[in-house]
Amino acid sequence: MKRVTGFGGIFFKCNDPEKVREWYRKHLGIESNQWGGQIVFEQKEGDTEKPSTVWTPFKADTKYFEPSATDYMINYRVADLVALAAVLKEEGVTILDEVADSEYGKFLHILDIEGNKIELWEPPVG
Numbered sequence: 305m306k307r308v309t310g311f312g313g314i315f316f317k318c319n320d321p322e323k324v325r326e327w328y329r330k331h332l333g334i335e336s337n338q339w340g341g342q343i344v345f346e347q348k349e350g351d352t353e354k355p356s357t358v359w360t361p362f363k364a365d366t367k368y369f370e371p372s373a374t375d376y377m378i379n380y381r382v383a384d385l386v387a388l389a390a391v392l393k394e395e396g397v398t399i400l401d402e403v404a405d406s407e408y409g410k411f412l413h414i415l416d417i418e419g420n421k422i423e424l425w426e427p428p429v430g
Contacts, residue, residue, distance in 0.1 A: 305391065306383040312425040313340065313358030313379035317369070321361040334359055371400075372421035385410040385426035 318324045328334040340360025358379065362368060369377045382388050389403055389412055398415040410426040 305387065307388060308380045309383050310381040311357050311378065312381040312423070312427075313360060315340070315358075315360045315362055315369070315377045315379065315423075317364045317366060317375040318361045319364050321363055324361040328359075328361075336360070369421050372415070372419055374420050377421050377423055379423040379425050382424050382426050385412055385424055388424065 325334075325336045329336065336359065340358050364375075369375075385403055389399065392414060393399055400413040400415065400421070402412075404411045407428065409428040412424045414422050414424065416422055
């Protein structure tokens, strides 16, 4: 069974997300909105989706990373989130919520062994 197939995104806390987004747009060319931006990589022959990584600054007081105390959260892309969630549960991994299905794909949040929150993401089909 495939587990992680790549990085889905990098999320971090900052004091002024608007200024940070503007700085990265101006100096590094990363276009983003309130949900973040995407860095799209070259598509390889046979790929069914354009590989990309989401980049998102969050307000310093965001609760989205809780219960983790860290200032960042990594989003990992996965192939079959429902099946992986079942395996992780059997393995005793701390699962924070149920698999959520949205127009952006499926999401699930877990904690690693040190209490860092991780977001697992299965991109939408098509």
